[in-house]
Structure formats: structure tokens, C-alpha cells
Amino acid sequence: MTPIINRIPEYAALEVDGASEGASSTPAASSTSTPTAGSAPASEPTPTPEPTPTLSEETEAAAEHEAGDVPMEYQSALRKAYSYEENMDMSKMGIYGQLVSEYGEQFSPEAAQYAIDNMTDVDWNANALAKAKSYQEMMDMSPSAIYDQLVSEYGEEFTPDQAQYAIDNLSQ
Numbered sequence: 001m002t003p004i005i006n007r008i009p010e011y012a013a014l015e016v017d018g019a020s021e022g023a024s025s026t027p028a029a030s031s032t033s034t035p036t037a038g039s040a041p042a043s044e045p046t047p048t049p050e051p052t053p054t055l056s057e058e059t060e061a062a063a064e065h066e067a068g069d070v071p072m073e074y075q076s077a078l079r080k081a082y083s084y085e086e087n088m089d090m091s092k093m094g095i096y097g098q099l100v101s102e103y104g105e106q107f108s109p110e111a112a113q114y115a116i117d118n119m120t121d122v123d124w125n126a127n128a129l130a131k132a133k134s135y136q137e138m139m140d141m142s143p144s145a146i147y148d149q150l151v152s153e154y155g156e157e158f159t160p161d162q163a164q165y166a167i168d169n170l171s172q
Contacts, residue, residue, distance in 0.1 A: 093157035132166035
């Protein structure tokens with residue numbers, strides 16, 4: 001699965017493997033040219049075109065702009081939401097509840113909603129299936145009991161469709 005830091009917009013352009021930021025693997029354009037008929041005399045240098053920003057530079061600039069517009073609480077809620085999704089295979093509702101809980105993260109409802117709304121690359125069906133497998137393997141639960149646990153407001157709070165996907169894809 002993609003590391004959390006790569007899926008958060010303000011970190012999307014950062015190198016995780018230790019390579020320096022802004023480094024480009026694209027070779028620089030050569031400014032040497034061969035004069036042809038009708039071209040400028042050889043004594044005048046050919047103008048060098050302005051460097052075109054690389055995709056990572058554009059992404060970095062957009063991320064800096066976006067990060068500047070997003071309150072720190074919202075950014076923190078998004079990072080924490082991805083942590084719950086990655087490590088605990090939680091549902092949207094489960095993550096939201098944990099983010100706003102007085103016994104959990106205590107983020108504002110607005111920050112929690114921002115986090116949920118911006119988790120666009122998550123496969124919630126895969127999370128439901130991972131939870132279902134855990135219940136099947138560790139607690140020896142029946143498919144019917146697993147489904148109930150997945151959709152329960154006191155359980156995992158997956159949608160009925162996500163829970164059904166999980167049940168349909170459990171090994172029998």
C-alpha cells in the first residue's frame with residue numbers, strides 16, 4: 001500500500017527515499033546549435049529557452065499553495081485518518097467517529113469531515129474485507145455474524161455494500 005505521506009497532498013511531491021527535493025532526472029537541454037542558411041551569425045549565441053518546470057516542481061508548488069489554504073488542524077486530521085485506515089482497516093464512519101471522539105483524537109467535526117472527504121484514494125471494500133478476514137481467522141465468526149459486526153453502529157460501521165463485498169470475497 002502507498003505510504004501515508006505520499007497520499008497527503010502537501011507531501012505528494014517529496015522524495016521518500018532520501019533523494020533531494022527538486023532534483024530532476026531530465027538532462028539539461030544543450031545550447032549548442034549548428035548555423036544554417038538564414039540563421040544568426042555564429043558570433044551571436046543562440047538564446048537559451050527558459051527552463052520548463054518539471055511535473056514534480058508544479059506538484060510541489062500546488063501542494064504548497066493548498067497546504068497554505070488548509071488549516072493545520074485539517075491537515076493533522078487527514079494524516080491521522082490515513083493512519084487509522086492504513087493500520088486498522090477502518091471504515092469512513094469509524095475513522096470519523098475516532099477523529100471527533102472525546103476519548104479519541106478530539107478534532108473538530110469540520111476537520112474530521114475534511115479528512116474523510118479528502119481520502120479519495122482509499123479502497124473501502126478492501127478495508128471491509130481485511131476486517132472480515134480478521135474476524136474469520138481470529139474469532140472464528142460465521143459470515144452472518146461478520147456481516148452484522150461490519151455494519152453495526154457499535155461495530156465497524158461499514159456500509160451494507162462494503163460488508164457484502166467482504167462476505168462475498170471471504171474464503172470459505
